[in-house]
Amino acid sequence: MKSSFVQRPSAVRKPHKSLSLRPLLIVPFVAQIFLAVGLTGYLSFRNGQQSVNEVASQLRREIVARIQERLSIYLATPHSINQINADAVRYGTLDLSNYNLMMSHFWQQIQAFELMSLIYVGNEQGEYIGAGREGGTITVDLVSESTGGYYHAYLPDAQGYPAQLSNTLSRPYDPRRRPWYIATVENQSPIWSPIYTYFSPPALGITATRPLYSDTGELLAIFATDLSLSTISQFLSTLKVGKTGQSFILERSGILVATSTANPPYRLNEKGEAEPITGDRSTNPVTQATTRYLYEHFGSLEQIQQPQQLAFKFNQERLFLEVSPISDRYGINWLVIVAIPEADFMEQIHANARTTIGLCLLTLGVATVAGIAIARRVIRPVTQLNQAVSAIAQGDLERRVSVTGIDELETLGQSFNQMAIQLQTSFSALEEVNRELENRVEERTTELRLANQEISSLNEQLKEENVRMSAELDVARKIQQMILPKEQELTAIPDLEIAGFMEAANEVGGDYYDILQGENQIKIGIGDVTGHGLESGVLMIMVQTAVRTLLAVNERDPVKIFNALNQTIYRNVQRMNSHKNLTLSLLDYWEGNLYLSGQHEEAIVVRRNGEIERIDTDELGFPIGLVEDISTFVGQHSLYLNPGDGIVLYTDGVTEAENSDRALYGIERLMTIIQQNWSRSCSEIRASLVEDIRQHIGDHTIYDDITLVVVKRRA
Structure with a gap:
């Protein structure tokens, strides 16, 4: 039965353009997919290029830094050897006239310094040892x-004395x-020689020299240590520079010093002797092209005073360059x-770009077909629904909607059919829901009150636990302070003046230092446990006890000491189910x-005149407690302290101390303060360092333990 009601005249509508639902469904759908996929591919390609540039830049800087670090060691060691030998003759430890003793001494040194090819001395009489x-x-x-006057080479005996003539x-x-x-002789001071051909070719090298003069200014001898350029080339060849990259070193004159490639940095003359060549005469095309580009870009290699990141075209491809100067005072x-x-980085980027384009085209085709099919399926029930709604609007309230095929449209049709009944049902349901919500709110309020009581009880327990833990940390801190070396212990050491300092960043620190005096031996230790707090402090106490035990049994072999110490700490750490470890140096x-x-951190050796030498300890050991056996990693570095010479040890809490601007204190500032105060006592040097570190930190938070040990041989 149809309902009857008065219909109002329809308002006159202005004609307007209408759009079909079919293109509205298909075109935006396809366009959005195509735009999204295309934009994603484009951004991926651009981001890939930017990432390649960043990775290449970081890789170049990292490789140059590693080369400079190793070169600093290579270039510093020969002059240190010459200094030691000259001082030994000056102070009477060595006698230039005792050939056998001199040869034995050099024999011991050449074994200790594996990178050096020749250690020797020559004098004005034409003698050579x-x-x-x-x-x-x-x-x-x-x-x-x-x-x-002929060059004799001998095979040495077990003491390093000449035993059998090997070659003349x-x-x-x-x-x-x-x-x-x-x-x-021309410079009258320690220098590096120019690159020259060794006496036994084919080989090129440089020589570090130090002249020794008498009190009257007479030249007594010149001590020298040879560094073969092939040693530097061998190191460069071990560095992996991308897939096909390479590294090389040039003098400012353009002479090729060393290269990571198999192409030799020299040429052989008619006599079979090695002669230096310039980089643009190298047989390696990259070395040759790079050297020529630097000349074209800068005009002269002398113009390169700062690290440079450059790029130029080579064989139709870009070649990234990192150029960094390195120099010393010799x-x-x-x-x-x-x-x-x-190309080392872009190969995968180009492959991804081709794949992205193919996927875009495939996606566009699939999206077009899918859009047409979806539009047909959606439009048919919508048309049926529109006809039914129009009939109801005209007063046919008995008209029912019959839509099938799409769940949402079926639900919409049923909603029209049940609208009147559901309105009344909805009101009744709303009242029931309100009552249920009120009951739930009351139940929730009760639950929250009980939870609040439980939280209050837990807070009281937490306060008691905090008081207990604070007391335990205070005891641990006192124990830690008790085992530090006392002032009277340090002053009782006759040959050395020592001053130490340690300040924990937390109640209990993870730093360790100790000065132990045994039979004919003084042992100095410094270490840094990862992190700080009670667990780090306990591990530090374990280390101090273990070191003292090894000293008590008069163990002197560094490999045995460190391996025994490491095994003890490793097993305790495993038992504690801890991930702690530490760096440790023993002197x-x-x-x-x-x-x-x-x-551990670098050791700073300070000579009586304020001259500083830095000793890198990376090759002398391995973190304690990290693995069970570290015997193969343990090494030893030896040096001689003259009266007034000394050494400064520190933990990374010193050099990494931050101020409010997040700037680090740094090794350079530390060495500057040491040099400025070295003429003072060790206690005064320590006080000056601590004061300067505190001024740098200011009101900023101290994040790590700070430990210093200053040692000076008494005059």
Whole structure:
């Protein structure tokens, strides 16, 4: 039965353009998919390019930094050896006239310094004494009146004394005619010689020299240590520079010093002798092209005073460059260059771009077909629903909607059919829901009240637990302070003046230092447990006890000491189910000789005149407690302290101390304060360092433990 009611005249509507639902469903759907996929592909390609540039930049900087770090060691070691030898003669430890003793001394040094190819001395009488490596064999060498001025190489006995004649050169050898000797006489100071051909070619090298003069200014001898350029090339060849990248080193004059490639950085003349070549004459095309580009870009290699990141076209592809200067006060003035082809990084990016384009086209086709099918399926029931709604609007209230195929449209049709009944039902349901909500609110209020009571009880328990833990931490802190070396222990050491300082960032610190005096031996230790707090403090106490135990049993072998100490700590850490470990350095002192073992921060050696030497401990050990056996990682570095010389040890809490601007204190500032105050007592030096560190930190939070040990040999 149809309902009857009065219909009002329809308002006159202005004609307007209408759009069909079919294109509205298909076109935006396809366009959005195509735009999204295309934009994603484009952004992925651009981001990939940017990432490649960033990765290439970071890789170049990292490789150059590693090269500079290793070169600093290579270039500092020969001059340190010469200094030690010159001081030994000056103070009477060595006698230039005792050939056997000198050869034994050099024989011991050449074994300790594996990177050096020859350690020797020459004098104004044409005499030459040294020790060197020949094809994996160490020989002791002599040129004197007894050899008739000829170069004699001997196989040494167990003490390093000449035992058996190994080789005699076919011509006389006069050190005064060698480039290293001539250059040192002209400069009258320690220098690096120019690159020259070794006496036994084919090989090129440089020589670090130090002249020794008498009190009247007479030249007594020139101490020298050879560094073969092939040693630097061998190191460069071990570095992986991308897939096909390479590194090389140039002098400012353009001469090729070393290269990571198999192409030799020299050429052989008619006599079979090695002669230096410039980078643009290298047989390697990348080295040759890079050197020429630097000349074209800067005009002169002398213009490169700061690290440079450059790129140029080589074989139709971009070649990324990192150029960084390296120099020292003895005459080294080189450029470290790393070259990486862009193709090493872009191959995968281009492949991804091709894949993205293909997927875009495939997606567009699939989206078009899917859009047409979906539009047909949606439009048919919508048309039926529109007809039914129009009939109801005209007063046919008995008209029912019959829509099938799409759940949402079926539900919409049923909603029209049940609208009147559901309105009344909805009101009744709303009242029931309100009552139910009120009951739930009351129940929830009761639950919250009970939960609040339980939280209050837990808070009281937490306060009691905090009081207990605070007391335990206070006891641990007192124990930690009790085992630190006392002032009277330090002043009782006759040959050394020592001052130490430790401040924990928390109630209990993870830093460790100790000075122990045993039979004919003084042992100095410094370490840093990861993190801080009670667990780190307990581990520090374990280390201190273990070190004292090893000293008590008079164990001196650094490998045995560190391996036993590591196994003890490793097993305790495993038992504690902890992830803590520590860096640790131990120093043994005896009559001016100092032996350093273990991996920790750099050790700062300060000479009486304020000259500073930095000792890298990365190759001397391994973190304690990380693995069960570290015996293969333990090494030892030895040096000699003259009266007034000393050493400064520290933890990373010093160099990484931050101020409010997040700036670090740094190793350079630490060395500056040490140099400015080295003429003062160790206690005064320590006070100056602590005061300067506190001024740097200011009101900023101290995040790590701060530990310092200052040692100076008494005059």
